[in-house]
Amino acid sequence: MKIIKFLVILILLVSCSEREKHPYTFYYWKTKLSLDNEEKKALDKTTVPILYTRFFDINKVNGRFQPLAVITKDESFETDKQIVPTVFITNQTFVNISGEEIHFLAESIHHLIDKKSKEYKLKTNHEIQIDCDWTAGTRDDYFAFLKELHKISGKDIDCTLRLHQVKDKAIMGIPPVKKVFLMCYSTSSPLETSDKNSILDVNILKSYLSKLEDYPIKEIEVALPIYSWGIVTNHLGRHKLINALSQNDLKNPNFKKISDHEIEIQKDGFYFGNYLNKGFTIKVEKITNDQLRDVIAFLDKKIPLFNIVYYQLDTKFVVNQNFKLMSKFQSDF
Structure with missing residues (x-):
């Protein structure tokens, strides 16, 4: 009987551990x-x-x-x-x-x-x-x-x-x-x-x-x-938002990398459906898994x-x- 009870408890524990x-x-x-x-x-x-x-x-x-x-x-x-x-x-x-x-x-x-x-x-x-x-x-x-x-x-x-x-x-x-x-x-x-x-x-x-x-x-x-997005900053310090931009989108020969998340445009042109000038910067903001886990742990x-x-x-x-x-x-x- 003790073995049976142990097995039942073990099954319950495994079931609960897999519960989302x-x-x-x-x-x-x-x-x-x-x-x-x-x-x-x-x-x-x-x-x-x-x-x-x-x-x-x-x-x-x-x-x-x-x-x-x-x-x-x-x-x-x-x-x-x-x-x-x-x-x-x-x-x-x-x-x-x-x-x-x-x-x-x-x-x-x-x-x-x-x-x-x-x-x-x-x-x-x-x-x-x-x-x-x-x-x-x-x-x-x-x-x-x-x-x-x-x-x-x-x-x-x-x-x-x-x-x-x-x-x-x-x-x-x-x-x-x-x-x-x-x-x-x-x-x-x-x-x-x-x-x-x-x-x-x-x-x-x-x-x-x-x-x-x-x-x-x-x-x-x-x-x-x-989600992620890109924040474009012009010469006057004004900002424009481009939705759904990722770091991979910043891989362009016309972009100069400033940091891991930011580039400076080196050539006037159309980028991501917008006409952007040389000297404008684009910073990508995204969410990390660590941030999400931190929020979930707090809300718990x-x-x-x-x-x-x-x-x-x-x-x-x-x-x-x-x-x-x-x-x-x-x-x-």
Whole structure:
């Protein structure tokens, strides 16, 4: 009997040691829905049966709501994952908005999501996610919109949560949702002169989230960055952002290496879809696995149970990444 009990305990320990502490998936943030082989392989390995998929953006232009960059789809976009429609809404959309406009906006978003889901035969689930960097001045109207969208759509509404909205929760308010997605990136502006990594500075993140365990909404998922970009600086010290730039992109005979992450342009020309002059510099910012592990270890002490959503699903960012290692397979004992 003792041997049998020992074997049962051993099996349980092995099973627990292989359990994934933080299941993971991705955001999909391209306007055209398509998947190449590397993206399909990365998505197939995910351990959350969901893909958070951006459907369109909303902005207010000349007093009118406008959907921008609405998704299209080609035949390569095939997945067994459930799709959660995600909509980015600019904060200015909620400036001086009336109650009637809130209803109209919620209704319009619901109908456009429904239209695109049916048109492209997307297997959506019971959720809609809203991404908005609301402020103290727009919070009441934004929160009213979230309630209205829930009422009209009949879906569970969740929303993104930025670091400053956690730190200043007394001013920023608590959104009327059951689940939030903590965006652990964009810790500073890439268009400001700084020696910090603007995608993610772990010390800044820890400062903003020092009281995360006190946040009233307890169902928190974590969005982590795996993307990179390039910051172009001209002769006047002004900055321009080029998305999805990597260190490999800096290998060009017209570039002079300044450091491991920065080059100086030696010849005027078109680079990465932009006309850039001699003397301009390009600095690539990226995220290391050590940074991600540091953030996960910190959050483990604040909110032990959470899923991870990596931003974003793109071959450039998922090749050679061991996401299972990042999401920390370890014992729960």
